[in-house]
Amino acid sequence: MSRHYQFSSQAGQWAENFAHAYLCQQGLQPIERNYRCRQGEIDLIMQQQAILVFIEVRYRRHSSYGGSLESIDYHKQQRILRTANHYLYTHSWAQQYPCRFDVVLIQGHLTAPQICWLTDAFRNETFKD
Template sequence: MLKFGQTTKQVGDSAEQAAEHFLQQQGLTTLKKNFRCKLGEVDLIMRHGSCLVFVEVRYRKQNYFGSGSETVTASKQQKLIRTAQYFLQKHDKNNIHPCRFDVVSISGDLNQPDIDWLENAFGM
């Protein structure tokens, strides 16, 4: 449940924390949270086996007008891809890993959220 007076950032942080916890339960390991650069931001960077996973988290209080994953537009995908490429150039120069982009869509009460995980939601 959103508490009165919570800012959008606080709600977003809570959704990202719920997504991270959920993905850790699925066997992923957190490498970096909220990676920012001049090109954009990636909410979570995780490892799933040998694969680097760039995760976009979307929260919708209600899904009346579509899920959070439906809000990841082609332009948002391109921004995420460019940001991931920047991350790889700066932090993963010598280690070539397979990569994928996942979207975690969260809706409802953040204390007991409905979570939809789309693995490999889009590609480069």
């Protein structure tokens, strides 16, 4: 494993932990972390009152290679939507809740990060509002 990949993996895990703690402080209830299936992965699945929230976490130390939000392009959104569909299909209890897709953007050095929580960042018409 290259040193860059190892740092990226560690930084990514740190960012997910940071986002998880932040969202819990905002009142969201954790359901699952790093849900993986053949279609893809969802970083965090949480519940905010009666809404099931699928959350993508992005960390960038700096924006010289593009910002965090730009990295969640149409193809990444479709992958997240397919993964969420799989989650709902395999977890029948979750089908009773409307769904939302949020993005948590974290930027800056690990010692002084800036966080931005975008609620309802993207949609798919097949999901309940």
